[in-house]
Amino acid sequence: MDLPISPGLLISLIIVVIGILIISKGLVIVRQSEVMVIERLGSFHRVLESGINIIVPFIEQPRAITMLRYRKMGEDYTAITSDETRIDRRETVMDFPGQPVVTTDNVTVRINGALYYQIIDPKRAVYEVENMSQAVEVLAKTTLRSVVGKMELDKLFESRAEVNNEIQAAMEEPASKWGVKISRVEVQDIAMPDEVESAMRLQMAAERKRRATVTEAEGEKSAAIAMAQGQRESSILNAEGDKESAILRAQGEQESIKLVLSAIGDSEENKRTVVGYLLGQSYIKGLPNMAKDGERVFVPYESSALLGSMGMFREMAGSPEDTVASHLKNRNGSRESGFQSGVVGGAASGQ
Numbered sequence: 001m002d003l004p005i006s007p008g009l010l011i012s013l014i015i016v017v018i019g020i021l022i023i024s025k026g027l028v029i030v031r032q033s034e035v036m037v038i039e040r041l042g043s044f045h046r047v048l049e050s051g052i053n054i055i056v057p058f059i060e061q062p063r064a065i066t067m068l069r070y071r072k073m074g075e076d077y078t079a080i081t082s083d084e085t086r087i088d089r090r091e092t093v094m095d096f097p098g099q100p101v102v103t104t105d106n107v108t109v110r111i112n113g114a115l116y117y118q119i120i121d122p123k124r125a126v127y128e129v130e131n132m133s134q135a136v137e138v139l140a141k142t143t144l145r146s147v148v149g150k151m152e153l154d155k156l157f158e159s160r161a162e163v164n165n166e167i168q169a170a171m172e173e174p175a176s177k178w179g180v181k182i183s184r185v186e187v188q189d190i191a192m193p194d195e196v197e198s199a200m201r202l203q204m205a206a207e208r209k210r211r212a213t214v215t216e217a218e219g220e221k222s223a224a225i226a227m228a229q230g231q232r233e234s235s236i237l238n239a240e241g242d243k244e245s246a247i248l249r250a251q252g253e254q255e256s257i258k259l260v261l262s263a264i265g266d267s268e269e270n271k272r273t274v275v276g277y278l279l280g281q282s283y284i285k286g287l288p289n290m291a292k293d294g295e296r297v298f299v300p301y302e303s304s305a306l307l308g309s310m311g312m313f314r315e316m317a318g319s320p321e322d323t324v325a326s327h328l329k330n331r332n333g334s335r336e337s338g339f340q341s342g343v344v345g346g347a348a349s350g351q
Contacts, residue, residue: 025057034086035122037063047122062086065126068133070095087125091118091183094133098191099141101148103156110191111148115140121179129178136171136180143170144187153196160187 029052030036036048040060048055048062062085070077077097098112117136119125125132147166148156156163167185175182192200 022057026054028053028055028062030086033090034088036086037065037122037126039063044123044127063126065122066131066133068131068137070097087119087122089119089122091116094137094140095188096137096140098189099144101145103148103151103153105152107153107196108193109148109153109156111144111187112189112191113140113144114186114188116183116185117175118181118183119179120181124177124179132178132180135178136175136182139171139174140167140185143167144185146170153192156190163187 028036028048030048030050032050034050036053038045038048038055038060039062040056044063045060064083064085065087067082067084069080069082071080072078072095077095094115094117096113096115098110100108101111102108115136119132129135144163144167147163147170151159151163164185164187168182171182171185
């Protein structure tokens with residue numbers, strides 16, 4: 001037996017179903033770092049922040065934003081466009097395809113860049129521009145061409161950071177009108193024609209060879225300077241040694257003469273005898289060197305007389321060294337005067 005449904009129960013069921021629909025449509029949960037732009041009857045009403053929010057179904061509707069993204073498949077990029085009601089406020093990276101750019105020295109290069117941006121004003125991002133992501137991409141490309149077109153190719157490779165900063169500074173003002181903040185711009189890759197790349201490689205090899213030659217030349221120069229300084233210091237030390245040696249020899253000869261004269265007497269005749277003996281020694285020492293270059297040796301007349309004086313000196317008084325030793329041994333004896341007369345007589349007979 002079918003139970004009749006009263007009108008009141010039916011109306012109640014209808015109200016419950018409508019309430020469930022209203023709750024399901026009007027209860028909106030917004031996740032962290034996301035917002036929603038809500039329109040009421042076609043005009044902007046408010047922005048829903050993260051958390052639980054309630055809207056009026058069929059009267060209030062979220063406004064969608066168009067987003068353009070690229071998906072890299074191998075070497076190609078595929079553009080994907082989507083309408084999203086939830087606006088992500090996190091920093092987003094846009095890796096757009098490489099763009100041909102002409103430098104100031106008429107070299108066409110292909111530059112692949114990445115753009116980092118963040119939506120800080122969702123209302124402007126929805127209402128101030130039709131396609132916010134596409135507008136940012138086109139702005140980045142045109143700014144890149146403008147900045148790179150003012151540089152030479154070598155300057156472009158040397159100053160990537162400068163290029164990034166100039167692009168970012170040029171994009172900040174127009175992007176701020178769309179409620180977008182440009183965080184940074186990065187030039188990822190610079191592709192050149194094959195002939196330009198080959199020329200740059202040859203230039204790099206030549207530059208490295210030049211640097212190696214300069215370094216080698218500087219090393220040889222430093223070595224030559226060090227060697228010259230060493231020779232100079234060695235010559236100075238040798239000269240100082242010769243000087244000190246000559247001084248010591250002269251002082252020794254002076255002391256020897258003084259001792260001989262003190263032993264035999266310091267009269268003029270004895271002085272001449274001693275000088276003749278020393279000159280004779282010099283002649284005798286020089287004879288081997290004089291005989292090296294020839295078979296015959298010419299001895300001056302004065303040398304024969306000196307040699308005769310030396311022989312007479314040795315016969316009568318012995319060598320100067322023996323005379324000095326005898327003098328030191330018998331300094332206080334009376335034999336000194338006899339020794340002196342013997343020497344004088346020998347010298348006189350030698351003359």
